[in-house]
Each structure stands twice: as structure tokens, then as C-alpha cells.
Amino acid sequence: MKFTIQRDLLIDSVQDVMKAISSRTAIPILTGMKIEARQHGITLTGSDSDISIESYIPAEEDGIVNVEDIEEGSIVLQAKYFPDIVRKLPEQHVEITADENLKVTIRSGKAEFSLNGQDAEEYPQLPKLQTDDSFEIPTDILKSLIKQTVFAVSSMETRPILTGVNLSLSESKLTFTATDSHRLASREVPVSSSSVQFSSIVVPGKSLNELNKILDDTEETVEISVTNNQILFRTKHLNFLSRILDGNYPETSRLIPEQSKTVLHVKTRDLISSIDRASLLAREERNNVVKLTTKDGNILEITSNSPEIGHVSEELSVQSIEGEELKISFSSKYMLDALKVMEVDEVKIDFTGAMRPFVIRPVDNPAMLQLILPVRTY
Structure with a gap:
């Protein structure tokens, strides 16, 4: 040679x-x-x-x-x-x-x-995947699908299936969903004229992270082919083959509340900054808990209390608050992770009470959502 x-x-x-x-x-x-x-x-x-x-x-x-x-x-x-x-x-x-x-x-x-x-x-022969059953998606959209979901996979090997991202494709809609059972991230995008359908395949989060690093931000397409235990991502000069995780992914759609009791519209960057400041004193705590309370006049109060260290509170003006009064506590890390990947100016947050999961969506894109379970604080 x-x-x-x-x-x-x-x-x-x-x-x-x-x-x-x-x-x-x-x-x-x-x-x-x-x-x-x-x-x-x-x-x-x-x-x-x-x-x-x-x-x-x-x-x-x-x-x-x-x-x-x-x-x-x-x-x-x-x-x-x-x-x-x-x-x-x-x-x-x-x-x-x-x-x-x-x-x-x-x-x-x-x-x-x-x-x-x-x-x-x-050297072992790589399996040759049949690419007849394949569909295409622009590279930049695939990268954002990965980025907006993969952070929510579980890092615990106790439930291996949750260390992956669940992909489904039906009626020309591709959905990525990830959950570690405390939070959930999901996004759906249209796929042009695909005859391929699959209800649930789970790709290891580690594989998707590596794929995301390799792919360039271009509008060229990635061809995706799936078999029963492998998934192939193919660009002009790259074949990326990953195994698929065994097991049944939990049915996550029933976690998402149908109606809400309190609805916030808020500027994403303001909320990120405020929660980031509140979490400064919560770092030592196990789950970095921050408390959010609605006030009259479209005001949110964001507080964090760490008995050994101190207390922080901040008032934030938001676009609108509708519905019942609310006090809720949650992990500041989960909230910041969710808000940072959304890359939108304004979000809508639907709450169904202090002990129920709440849902964050971009104001103008219901096909992307982040769900977070609150933290009990007594």
C-alpha cells in the first residue's frame, strides 16, 4: 500500500x-x-x-x-x-x-x-446496512435535535435504556425524546416524504454526543438508516454506525400534563440570569434547589436558601402570569440546562400545581418541550 x-x-x-x-x-x-x-x-x-x-x-x-x-x-x-x-x-x-x-x-x-x-x-468487518429503508434530514437540524435532548439522558447504568435517546418516526415526523426520570426533553421535526416508519429505537447518548461533535454545521443532509440493532448516519464523507440499546423505552407521553393551572410567559435570558444568580448559594446542596413564587403585577420572586451559607432573593418582571398563584421548588441545574438549549427569546411555562411536573416550551414552537419534576421542600 x-x-x-x-x-x-x-x-x-x-x-x-x-x-x-x-x-x-x-x-x-x-x-x-x-x-x-x-x-x-x-x-x-x-x-x-x-x-x-x-x-x-x-x-x-x-x-x-x-x-x-x-x-x-x-x-x-x-x-x-x-x-x-x-x-x-x-x-x-x-x-x-x-x-x-x-x-x-x-x-x-x-x-x-x-x-x-x-x-x-x-480487523472485524463492519455490518453493511441496507440503505433502502433510509430517510434524510439536514445536518444542522439533526445537530439541534441532539443538542436539545441528549443532555437529559440518565448517567446511571441502573436503567441502561434511559442512557439513550428514544427516536421515533411516524407520519413524516421525527421525534427525539430523552429522560432520566427527573426531567424530560423532547423535540419533533417534519421529515420530507419519508416512507420509513419506526415507533421506538434507543440510541446511546454517548453515540449521539460523538456524532454531534463530528458533524459540521451545514445544510447538507444526513442519511439515516435503521436496522433491528444498528443505526447508520451517513454524510458524503462519513459513515457513523451505532448500536441500538435493547429494551423498552418508557411511555413518556402520559407524563406531559394536558392542562395547566398557571401559565408564565418570560424572556429566556432574564430567567436564565436570575436562576443562575439564585443558584450561586445552592451549589453545595444536593440538588441546587431554587424556589419560584408568583406575585401580583407580573412579578416572579426567585429565592434560594442554604442554612449554612445564606439566602438570596430576586424579583423578576415577566411578560405575563395567568391563572392560580404558585410556589414551586426545582433543581436550578435542570432548569438552566433546559432553558439554555432552547435558543429562543421567550418561553411559555405551564404549571399544574406545586407537586406536578411543569412544561417549558418556546412561545412559537410547541414541537419542542422540556419537562421538569419539582423538588419537595418541607
Whole structure:
């Protein structure tokens, strides 16, 4: 195997693929990165058997030559050393050759490295997903779906199914839902003309976080294909394969209250700042509890009390308060997490009493919601 490649392209690809490589794998060869050279381009592969990532560098694109002098072949390189070597090479061009004894030489300018490779034949074959049952979604929308839900997955392995985000697609609407049983985040977006339907597949939160880091903010589309135990996200130069979690995701729709007793309209940034200040004294407490009380004249009082440290209270003017008077306590962390990902100027919050979950939605987009369970304070 032999090829000469632009160093920047190689660095980008290597960084993407590294997100799937773990040093703590039961299969030793998976600590390496597979490199495959074909006349049309170079493919890099990394996998930890939960996530597999393939990054493709075409030999030529838009009239620009990325890779030249290609002699076909493949090799597996130690991922512990290869990325650092590539990053520190002196010149823009990198020549990589592998001989029949699996010795790999990496040259750039006057620098030359020699590494021991492994036989690519021993690298596990990635499952090839049928992409007939696939649908497409703009990359920027997929990224915001992930960002607005994945933070609410559970970090506790006691209920593994809750460490993932539940995806469902029906009637051309794609829904992402995540919950750790104290809060819930959900968003629904239309998908253009999809014949594909599935009611519930659960993708590990860790996989979606890595995917979100790799995807660029573009309006190009991502193609998504689902089988019974794998999901594939595909862009022009990237295949991102994740396993799907086993088990039944809880029915979350019945958690969302149908009616409300108190409704607030409030500027998101004002509420974030106020709760952030109130939580300064609540940091030491187990769940950073902040109390919200409605007052006459569209005023909210936001307070936090920590017996050992002190007390904070602040009045906040809001756009409107309708319905019953309310006193409710909640985790400031959960509230701030929810408000920060919504990226809207104004939110509507529906309360159904002090001990019932409350729902936060953007004023102009009911398809996105955050639900938070209050905290009992006696």
C-alpha cells in the first residue's frame, strides 16, 4: 500500500475516526485504526464495537487532488501513536507506505517515522446496512435535535435504556425524546416524504454526543438508516454506525400534563440570569434547589436558601402570569440546562400545581418541550 495525501485532510479524518477508538476494548485490534487505499480514495475506520466510524477522503474532489500516487492496500495502525505523528509532521504532503511485512513508513519533508502495522484482514468487518429503508434530514437540524435532548439522558447504568435517546418516526415526523426520570426533553421535526416508519429505537447518548461533535454545521443532509440493532448516519464523507440499546423505552407521553393551572410567559435570558444568580448559594446542596413564587403585577420572586451559607432573593418582571398563584421548588441545574438549549427569546411555562411536573416550551414552537419534576421542600 502506498499513497501521498494532504496533511490537513488526513488530520481531520483521523480526529473523526479517533472518536470511536477506545483503549479499553476486549478486541486488541480495535485499539488500532484501519487505513484502506483504493484508486478512488482513502478510507479510515475506527470502532469500539458500540460505535464505528468510517471517514472517506476522495482522491479528487471539485478538481482538487487530495491523494495521489495510490497503490491499493490496507493496514491497521496503532491509534495511540499515529494521530500525534500526523499532527506534528513538518510539511503539507504526507507519504504513507506499507510493505508486505506490515512495516509502515510515514514521510513528510525530512521527517520519517517507521511503525509496526497489523494485518487489516484481522480487523472485524463492519455490518453493511441496507440503505433502502433510509430517510434524510439536514445536518444542522439533526445537530439541534441532539443538542436539545441528549443532555437529559440518565448517567446511571441502573436503567441502561434511559442512557439513550428514544427516536421515533411516524407520519413524516421525527421525534427525539430523552429522560432520566427527573426531567424530560423532547423535540419533533417534519421529515420530507419519508416512507420509513419506526415507533421506538434507543440510541446511546454517548453515540449521539460523538456524532454531534463530528458533524459540521451545514445544510447538507444526513442519511439515516435503521436496522433491528444498528443505526447508520451517513454524510458524503462519513459513515457513523451505532448500536441500538435493547429494551423498552418508557411511555413518556402520559407524563406531559394536558392542562395547566398557571401559565408564565418570560424572556429566556432574564430567567436564565436570575436562576443562575439564585443558584450561586445552592451549589453545595444536593440538588441546587431554587424556589419560584408568583406575585401580583407580573412579578416572579426567585429565592434560594442554604442554612449554612445564606439566602438570596430576586424579583423578576415577566411578560405575563395567568391563572392560580404558585410556589414551586426545582433543581436550578435542570432548569438552566433546559432553558439554555432552547435558543429562543421567550418561553411559555405551564404549571399544574406545586407537586406536578411543569412544561417549558418556546412561545412559537410547541414541537419542542422540556419537562421538569419539582423538588419537595418541607
